[in-house]
Amino acid sequence: MIRFTRSVQLYQDAEGKNPDEAAPVRVLIFGTATEATIFSDDAGTIPLAQPFLTNLLSQENPGQFTFVVSDGTYDIEVNGVIALASEQIFSQAVIPVIPVLPDIDIDNIRYSKLQNPLLRILKKNKLEDVIAGSLTWTRSTTATYVDRYGIIQTAAINEPRQEVAGWLIEGASQNLCLRAEEFDNATWVKSSLSVIADSIQSPDGLSTGDSLDAASTGSLSPSINQQIVSVTSNAYTFSFFAKKNENDFVQITFSSGHVSGNPRVNFDLSLGIIGSSDSGITPKIESLSNGWFRCSASVIAVGTALNSFISLVKSNTDTRVQANSWISGDGIYSWGAQVDELPFASSYIPTVASSIPRAIEPVIAPIDNNAPLFEDPFSLIVKFTVDSMTHSDIRSIAHISSGSNLSLGHSIFIAPSGLLTTYVRSSVTNTAISVTPGVEMTIVLTFDGTDATLYINGVAEINPAVGTLTGKPLRIGVGTQDLGAARALFGNINTFKIKDSALNADEVKFIS
Incomplete structure (x- = not known):
């Protein structure tokens, strides 16, 4: 049961009378002419006859009316006219708290680590979000793309292309x-x-x-x-x-x-x-x-x-x-x-x-203050889709490299056989994965200074081998091999981030 209270607006006419004083009120079951069962006491034991009247000017809270009713939807009539139609009157329910992610230990999530990446680019509607310097997007020809509204648009030379699935990166x-x-x-x-x-x-x-x-x-x-x-x-x-x-x-x-x-x-x-x-x-x-x-x-x-x-x-x-x-x-x-x-x-x-022809489009971020040393902890996070898996060449997803070869540093790419290949400090590991064209995947590669972990869609798959490469990287590339000579993604990237710490399993699940 719940008490419902409203006031009818008061006003004076030319003769000084108030038409809403003692105005008749009826509470009807929604959509019908049937009067609802209402009460005058909060316990719902004393029935209130209908119609009942709004308060007089001489009373406290003139023009007000109040009643107690069970939870439901009602039409409220004042002076023979429906004043409140489809009024939902419900008591405040106790709603159980359901964990959004029941398999995640919220106490294990370091929000400062999640919210402060070294580099965050290729977000929705934001090419550059967190970056020291500027992103370089190079394509020597114009190119088309399908915009959010399903219309084909033409991008100028070197202009990035954003589609619903993310930023489009293609080979020649x-x-x-x-x-x-x-x-x-x-x-x-x-x-x-x-x-x-x-x-x-x-x-x-x-x-x-x-x-x-x-x-x-x-x-x-x-x-x-x-x-x-x-x-x-x-x-x-x-x-x-x-x-x-x-x-x-x-x-x-x-x-x-x-x-x-x-x-x-x-x-x-x-x-x-x-x-x-x-x-x-x-x-x-x-x-x-x-x-x-x-x-x-x-x-x-x-x-x-x-x-x-x-x-x-x-x-x-x-x-x-x-x-x-x-x-x-x-x-x-x-x-x-x-x-x-x-x-x-x-x-x-x-x-x-x-x-x-349409040219390949390398996407390169400057290295200074955007990536840690090879021997330092890191997390590399990328959300992407591919157009097709039937391709004879390697699909480069992302890399932090010390040269023009994907194997020189940290990198993630998909081989034609469907293997996901990772390099951590120049040591290679292959993992068989299932990639569905057009369906977004989240890949996270972490390194805590000793061990590496590869996560696919929030699930820890393997601990990739770790090499011995040290020193400062030279380049950060997304969607193509290094300077874009080959091995393009032919797909969309929706987020790319580099962090200077190794995310834990709960944090990876939280962002995937």
Whole structure:
């Protein structure tokens, strides 16, 4: 039971009377005309008849009314009008304190250690947070990225790129597809397909999206394709941006004999899902804004040519270049085709008459006052995601090095086999881990002056071997090997920190 008290606003009219004096009050069960059971005493033993009246001017607290009721939601009527609708009247409950992290000993957390890193960069909306000097982000070309709102933006030379998953760091790549946004150009070969150029707003917010339509009415297999020169046994990924129009489905396939087994994959542009897919092809669909999706298919070339097709299909299960009944003008919207010589699609690279590369982007922090001596305690903390694990090169995550080699100092990187490799004072340890592309991981590497510990998502995995390297480091790098010659992350980093102490297990769990 709880006592509820309110005052009705008093005012004087021209005759000096107060209309709210002795105003009738009723307490109703919420949403009904049924009077609630109310009481005049706090124990809830003396019923209070309804309606009851607000206090007179001659009484203490004029215009006030009070009653006792059980916990619930009520409508309160004053002068025949609902004055307080859906009023929640509840006694103060005793809420049990539930530990947020029951497996953490809070007393073991040194907040001063957590809150005072030597270096903290690449935070959300904050490139540099705690740093002596300035971060160097070098990329000799422009590059694109998908912003928080699902729109493709272009970053200037040397400009960092922030996405929802964090700061995007990629290696070099090149769009081998020409006239990427000009499907009406003769570079693109059409079969039973017509193109209406610049007919819709594209994923970058401009009006350069093309309509790919059936060229006539009848049983057709409408398609458009472009061929590139390939290297036998190398991985390639064909991608393009698509949006439903009159038709909901689209297919990616390749010329017969260019990929083993002639695989195809279908995409549902209404639901944003992958349909039927053959072996020998790795598909992916990514959602952007305004109904656009990026559809991609990764394959292994079996010869020196790779001809990529966009085909209009009628269902998620259509076979390769299946003929269907079409009405002239029905189709989909398309924009931004790309072929990467990679087992995944990198960020979009616009092209016109020639193939255009995107440069690798080393991210380097100055060493002075941002990292301890190699022999001193430290914690290296990084939150990151990778786009794909199917890559033939090492993925550098972070390093504190004494030279251009990842093995010279402290470093963390992922090998193509899925092994997580760590160096502590130049001594190497490999750990088998499971990495899910697109899912953020937290890795913490600590060294207390004697022993090292590797934590993955808050769990202590191993005690890496410790070498004997001493002295002052030369460089701090994130996402690429040292000065960025190779071994790029191809992913996003959401936080990178260096501390001059070894965090304990409870502290690592707390921040992971």
